[in-house]
Amino acid sequence: MSEKIPTIKEIAQKLNISISTVSRALHDHPSIGLRTKMQVQKLAAEMNYEPNQTAIQFKQGKTFTIGLILPNLMEEYFSLAINGVEQVALENNYNVLIGQSHDDLEREQKILDTMRRHRVDGVLVSISKQTNSIGHFEQLEKYNIPVVFFDRVPNVPHIHSVWCSLYDSTIDALELLFKKGHRRVAYIQGPLSLNIKNERLEGYYEAHKHNKIPINESLIVTTDLSKAVTEKVFEKLMLLKDKPTAILAFNDTVALDTIQYAKKMKLKINKDISVVSYANWPITSYLDYPPIASVEQFPNDQGARATELLFKLLDSKSPEDLVAVGNIVLKSKLIVH
Amino acid sequence: MSEKIPTIKEIAQKLNISISTVSRALHDHPSIGLRTKMQVQKLAAEMNYEPNQTAIQFKQGKTFTIGLILPNLMEEYFSLAINGVEQVALENNYNVLIGQSHDDLEREQKILDTMRRHRVDGVLVSISKQTNSIGHFEQLEKYNIPVVFFDRVPNVPHIHSVWCSLYDSTIDALELLFKKGHRRVAYIQGPLSLNIKNERLEGYYEAHKHNKIPINESLIVTTDLSKAVTEKVFEKLMLLKDKPTAILAFNDTVALDTIQYAKKMKLKINKDISVVSYANWPITSYLDYPPIASVEQFPNDQGARATELLFKLLDSKSPEDLVAVGNIVLKSKLIVH
DNA sequence: AGAATATAAGCAAACGATTGCATAATTTGT
DNA sequence: ACAAATTATGCAATCGTTTGCTTATATTCT
Structure with missing residues (x-):
């Protein structure tokens, strides 16, 4: 049933040579004669020899x-x-x-x-x-x-x-929205971590600046990525006097939660509200109303x-x-x- | 910059005891005196000693x-x-x-x-x-x-x-469809592998038998899970004289491709055609027309x-x-x- | 106090492979 | 044929840890 795993020692014994020779033969070391090398390699193959990685790991x-x-x-x-x-x-x-x-x-x-x-x-x-x-x-x-x-x-x-x-693509995304006539684009951002660069936001600012569109800070809201909070902040956005006509969503999770909730609120997707997102879900292609564009991060x-x-x-x-x-x-x- | 990783040998040297004593002290071996044990453990902690797993792996x-x-x-x-x-x-x-x-x-x-x-x-x-x-x-x-x-x-x-x-749940799924009045339920199965039990199909047969609904073999079709083939076999199903009113899909990939294509064919989901599937995608909750039921496999x-x-x-x-x-x-x- | 017992610590081999150095075997040159 | 050069092989240490066995030290009993 259970076989013992062969080692170079056994190969050495069977051929009556030293283990160092076996080791070198298996590594094609130049100082080993052709005959010995062949013998060793043949026997090793027959015995299904495989070097013990744990030993090598340890040694090296x-x-x-x-x-x-x-x-x-x-x-x-x-x-x-x-x-x-x-x-x-x-x-x-x-x-x-x-x-x-x-x-x-x-x-x-x-x-x-x-x-x-x-x-x-x-x-x-x-x-x-x-x-x-x-x-x-x-x-x-x-x-x-x-x-x-x-x-x-x-x-x-x-x-x-x-x-x-994400900086350039964020700008591209906003340019796309601006070109489609949107002037009030909200940004639903993810949790703020001091340790990760916030290129989405930087791009958001820069695109506005470049197109001479004033920033409305109340259009920038934050979610913890949970469905509940995303829905809450989105609802708050839509209650604004100057409510947004487009959303830049932190990622597809936020985008889909937003779209789903918007539909529940009887909003027409791509008419009342358009969504652009950062791609993490390829599944969006199965949606009836996917985000109109996504930033792909390869x-x-x-x-x-x-x-x-x-x-x-x-x-x-x-x-x-x-x-x-x-x-x-x-x-x-x-x-x- | 780069420190040497401490070993029990060094601990032994610093305390002027043998490495075996150190080893046993760290393992709470009964034959080591309390004083020594404490000394060793204290020093080990100070030196940030951690056993070398590669050595242990090798030894054990x-x-x-x-x-x-x-x-x-x-x-x-x-x-x-x-x-x-x-x-x-x-x-x-x-x-x-x-x-x-x-x-x-x-x-x-x-x-x-x-x-x-x-x-x-x-x-x-x-x-x-x-x-x-x-x-x-x-x-x-x-x-x-x-x-x-x-x-x-x-x-x-x-x-x-x-x-x-999947046997029982497949039967449950079909019972559900039968109860809703469906009589012609197609099964779009995955690639046939001789080595995996085909419980979906067995359940499909059994449910029909139990409800005395005759099997129509032309309602059982096969896809390789690619979108193209799934669409092709679905189209063929819908061209049948006795076309199905419901689909049992091999998994959510097949289910979504089917639903998507059905919509393209202007079929009304859950009216012209209902879909039941085996769950592999939690994302289905974001769909406007998800499968009406799924078999969860935990x-x-x-x-x-x-x-x-x-x-x-x-x-x-x-x-x-x-x-x-x-x-x-x-x-x-x-x-x- | 001296022997028996209990307690604490050390020695040395082992795990499997690699490798610097020494040595043996063979070939070459003269 | 013998030294020199070349080629082939072996010895032994090493990596860090564990563990059976032995030995040294301390404790207890009579």
Whole structure:
């Protein structure tokens, strides 16, 4: 029934040679004669020999594993990012250890602890909404474990990051609305985290400024992304004297909750109210009234680029290299439906 | 900048005791005196000592890691299952290594290879659509690495599995439709895999038999889950002389593609045609015309139960135990919207 | 006090692979 | 044919931790 897993020791015994010779033969070391090399490789294949990774990991002080910490797998956005990460990792013969913070700081730290104990070679992370300090990540770098932040990047200096700029696309989105005649565009923003750059809002301001449309601060409202709060703030918006004719929604969750509620209020979508959003759900194509445009952030790309950056950091042992690699900013794109 | 990671050896040197004493002190071994124990634990804490997992893994021949192989993370169903798995794993201080087969057999095997090489202690798997033999899994069990199949379970004997029976709920779903007066219910089934039990179809037959409604084989059609094919088979159904008034859809992908296309054909949803489906997308609540009912399969539960079963297998070293544990079948539930 | 017992700590091997250095075996040059 | 150069192989330490067995120290009993 259960077989013993073969080791180089057994190969060495059967061939009456030393284990070092076997090891070198399997690695095509030049100082091993052709005959021996062939013999060893043949026997190894016959015995289904496979090097014991745990032994190698231990000896080399490397696990060939990277940790990937995400807020959530439910968000399609992150599931897509994983694909990019996995692909690059696979190309480099690395494994990926995934952990979900569920937007909980304590859990994020706990996951990081487990990963550190398991001696991952590097960490990729999209921080939780609660994360307001990156002390726990800095601690990793003390032990020479590089950390690359992606997508949700803390707004602090001297970190390695990959993220997608939303500034230009936000401006594009508003230009689109302005061009369609909208003058009162509300922005339903997500939870304010001091640590994430607020490019949506910056773009919102800039687009207004550029088009010489005055900002009405009461059109900027905040939701915690829950359905209830989104509905409440939307209702408040529609009770304004100067109510908006269009909505810039923080993401598709907010957009869909808004659209659903608007319909309940008997508003005509795309007539009384238009919605533009930031894409995280591809499902919107099944809706009768999807947002008229979305900002696409190319999660797969972001994941891949972040992983490539991490491998660059892993390759460079000297601390000077690490400082030089820096940050990568990708471009988002407005997709008009 | 970069610190060296402390080991028990250093602790031993600083306290002028042996490493075995340190090791035992940290493990609360009874043969270590209280004074020494305290000293060691205090110093270890001060030095931020953390046991080197790679060394332990190597020594113990255990990685405290389970492999989880899924067809796809895009399907919300599997993302939810992961949560159940993660939770149970965390409770047992285990890590989870996730791999996506993308419904590709070759990839499934490759992932399994990597996991075997990394010496995972056990494997959880929901097989790919292409998987028509389980040889690659049986090979694992030869090395005493238990395998638990879940959700998509191959239809072969002598395996450990956790899955959710769809039989009863399928009957419930059809009863619901029959009660609403439908007499011609089409079934759009997914790709036929010889290795997965076809409970949907069995339920479909049984419900008809029980209600003495004759089966019309032309109402049973097959899609490969692509939008194009789903639309084609639906169109063919609607061209029948005795066209159906309701559809039992293989899953929400099929259901939504069907509904979308029906609307394009100017059919009135829930009047000309009603749809019942198997839940994999919670998003359906945002639709104007969602399926009238869905069969819920409780992915989180399934994941958790499967992981518990795997741990049971890991705990029992004797091969007899392994045979006894067997299979777990959960119940699905019809949710009427 | 001296032997028997209980308590505390250390020695050394083991896990599987890698690798610098030494040594053995073979070939080449003269 | 013998030294020199080349090629092939082996020895042994190492990574950090665990653990069976031995030994040293302290306590208890008679």
